[in-house]
Amino acid sequence: MKEIGNIGFVTPHTYRFDTPIKLQNGHILSQFELIVETYGELNAERNNAVLICHALSGNHHVAGYHHSDDKYPGWWDNMVGPNKPVDTNRFFVVGLNNLGGCHGSSGPLSVNPETNQPYGANFPMVTVKDWVNSQAMLADRLGINQWAAVMGGSLGGMQALQWAIDYPQRLRHALIIASAPKLSTQNIAFNDVARQAILTDPDFCQGQYNQQNTIPRRGLRIARMMGHITYLAEDGLGKKFGRQMQQDNYQYDYNIEFEVESYLRHQGEKFADAFDANSYLLMTKALDYFDPARDYEDDLIKAVQRIEAKTFIASFSSDWRFSPKRSQELLDALVAAKKSVQYIALESANGHDAFLMEDEHYLAAIRIYFNNIAQELA
Amino acid sequence: MKEIGNIGFVTPHTYRFDTPIKLQNGHILSQFELIVETYGELNAERNNAVLICHALSGNHHVAGYHHSDDKYPGWWDNMVGPNKPVDTNRFFVVGLNNLGGCHGSSGPLSVNPETNQPYGANFPMVTVKDWVNSQAMLADRLGINQWAAVMGGSLGGMQALQWAIDYPQRLRHALIIASAPKLSTQNIAFNDVARQAILTDPDFCQGQYNQQNTIPRRGLRIARMMGHITYLAEDGLGKKFGRQMQQDNYQYDYNIEFEVESYLRHQGEKFADAFDANSYLLMTKALDYFDPARDYEDDLIKAVQRIEAKTFIASFSSDWRFSPKRSQELLDALVAAKKSVQYIALESANGHDAFLMEDEHYLAAIRIYFNNIAQELA
Structure with missing residues (x-):
């Protein structure tokens, strides 16, 4: 029997890019850095690389x-490791912190080389397309012409x-889990409330709170408490x-008074300690703007027509932030x-956060899928 | 054909009570006022009175x-008026602002007779039971021994x-619409976020904001924007x-950027202009505390055993704040x-707010129910 283990100790590495990147909003970043972690070994054929993309509050530390x-x-330690569903004995797995993040990649906390001051609120707004473009530059740097997934x-x-649409030749599989082809009205509405909580916090200081030695804690707390409710399901809660x-x-x-209040406030405090408000604002806008069909006359069928990768979709029954119906649209x-598409609709009481949690059927489905990808390598 | 019309111009009336009322939290209010509107005429038998109880942000102006x-x-003008579902040609309809409210009844904006200062945050916390007790005192004052509904x-x-459980002899019908026998964990969680938004607003000033000539607008705005999303359904939105x-x-x-943001922010501003923060906090706690089974060993069947009124329950398919499942529990x-119970599960895309909206089937169901009540009077 194979030992299923943790990857052990890992050290992130920062890649610096001096090739300018033109962002979707027209802004040009003349240079930027991406912080990256890798697990496992790139094989001689350089065809066993898997890119893990993070969600709203994630980072490179997968x-x-x-x-x-x-x-x-x-x-995502329950997903990635030796003999885990994404098996690092067979795959070279890459995690990164996205551009605009607050965990080491260029973002609002970084120094703007043009002013020698931290960007703060002046960091340009980035989109999912921009992230994918920057990840393609990272793939070039790592010598990965085509991701296994x-x-x-x-x-x-x-x-x-977005990878599958924009770089059809550069990936063989796209795994799209607990996601949606664009935000719903309600999704956008919740994001706006979260942003308003931060933007109207007097400690936000037009986004230059670090220079004022303060943090918009109140806003971050409220945004996260509300967000957290929407990531969980009534059932599980x-x-x-x-x-x-x-x-x-x-x-x-x-x-x-009630235990759930204690839990939520704790989540809010933890988030306010750990996450940069400007990054949070940026990331929620990237969510709002994501709508790949927009480039194809608002026709999602036309948008996915370009895809050459095989796709795998998974949804969770109690996820009401990105409900199974949204996966079904895709x-x-x-x-x-x-x-080529496989879709698995999983039963779960854990809401949107189910994609991060231990679940036998979910992890088994991903394991089987990656076993098949591994066989293509052989 | 009968003319379905608006009730026309109405004038509220304030009733002063000098009999002390003991609240559930042990506090005794030595005197209090209730602002009331009535529509139609109390008949000679005094048996055609209908009490309308308001929700979180409602008042006496029905x-x-x-x-x-x-x-x-x-x-609730679409529900109450001449030849409307609750027909003021046949019923004497009473609306009031609850104790702790901010539209004329004793509440945080009132002067505390013991200090000659506005109560502000010192107004005692009131519960659904307290409201029902104060409404029973109002019924006594109006000479209504038993409500038709x-x-x-x-x-x-x-x-x-709560009326049906606590005063079984004093009402013949209870209509419980888009409601629940107690809040769910998720309901409590949303309430706590709303309260935290207000309580942590620097302009809240420990609830004594009026003395500081300020208003916790930011908190009220955020609370209402979030609340508003939960009152509507994704479908309708x-x-x-x-x-x-x-x-x-x-x-x-x-x-x-998106129209829904404009709409939500407008709702937030309107609410911050119109509603008192201390009242809002009180009302959300009354929601959290409501749990009539608690007095009956947490057994809802035991709690409703006391009921003598006929009951009518209505739920709306897209209401996820108080879903049909919660009505089903009751x-x-x-x-x-x-x-004796009738239950109507209505189809609607309007979420929780559907109970306030025009809907042919809904209004017809209430009309038929009140026609039957009217026949009992004859």
Whole structure:
């Protein structure tokens, strides 16, 4: 029996790009950096590389540990590692922090070479297309002409879809998990509330809060608390917390009364400690703007017509942020365009966050899919 | 053919109560006022009175107009009026602003007689039970021993249910619309985010914002924007706004891009202009605390065992704040307790707010129900 293990200790590496990149909004970044982690070995044929694209609050640290005192491994450690569904004994797996992020790639926290000041709110707005273009430059740098697969959940799945449309020759498989071909009205509405919470926080200081030695904590907290509710399902939330109280009797004040309040506020505080507000704002706009059909007369079938990769779609029954219906839209377009597509509709009580969680059927489906990709390599 | 008309001009009336009321949290209000509107005439038998209970942001102004330049009539004008479903030619209809409200009844904006200062955040926390008790005192004052019906949507439906449990002899019908026997974990979670947005707004000033000549507008705006999304359904929102933009091209900034953002922000501003933050906080806590089964060993069947009124339950298919499943819970308990109950599960794309909207089947169902009540009077 094979040992299923953690990848162990990993060290990120920063790649610097001096070739200018023209962004979708017309802005040209004359130089930028991407922080990257890789797991496993690129084979001699250079055809076993897998790109993992992160979601709203993710980063390059996909699997393994940085330090012996790390409490948690990378965010998709249950998916990526030796003999795990994305098996690092067979695949060379690449994780990166997207442009505009706050974990080491060029973004609002970086110094603008033109002013020698941190960009802050002046970092240009980036889109999913921009991310894919920058990831293609990274692939060039790593000597990867064609990915075995590009894979992601949520906003990460959108990048996988955009890759398949924009660079049809450069990937053989696209895995689009808990995602959607564009945001719904409700999705956009929730994003706007989250942004308004941050933008109207007096500590936001027009985005130059770092120069003022402050952080828009209130806004980040509220944005994350609300977001967190929408990432979970009533089912899972109800099973975990129900109406459990911190004390036996109602307290009749505004302190924490129910356990779920304590949990949510903790999530809010953690996020406000860890995430940059300007990056958060940028990322939510990238979500809003994502709409690959827009370049093809608003016709998703036309947009996916370009795809040459085989596609794999997964959705989760209780995900109401990107519901199974949204995956079905993409499936329908791919079928109408006569593309190779597999779709698995998973049962889960864990809502949108299910794509990050342990689930036997989900992980088995991905494992089988990657086993098939591995056989193509042999 | 009968003319279906608006009730015309109405004038609210304020009732002062000098009998102390003991609240559920132990606090005693030595005196209080309730602002009330009535429509139609109380008959000689005093048996045609209908109490309308309001939801989170409602008030006593149920139907008709106050002034000739009023833009809109009362909040349930499509339901209450001459020859409307709740027909004021036959019924004496009573609307009030609940205790703790901000539209004329005693609440945070009122002067505390003990200090001669506005209560502000010191107004005691009130519960659905407290509201029902104060409404029973109002019934006494109006000479109404038994309501023909007590009726409400959402938080208003909770009051109708509590009435039926706490004062079984004092109502013949309870109409519980788009409601639930208690909040779900997700409901509580959304309420906590809304409260946190207000409580952490620097302009909240520990609830004494009026003395500081300020208003926690930011918090109220965010609370309402988020709340508003949850009152509507993706279906309705999508049909109304879709991904319509204000300009043809993406602007790549944080100004309004999509129409739904404009709509939501407008709702937020309107609410911040009109609603008192302390009242809003109180009302959301009343929602959280509502759980009539709690007094009956957490057994809803036992709680409803006391009911003598006939009950009518209505739910709306796309209401995900208080989904049809929540109405079904109440239905199941009433059936198990062998009570008289009618349940209508309505199709609607309008989410939770459907209970306030024009809908032919919904209004017809209420009309038929009240026709039957009217026949009992004859």
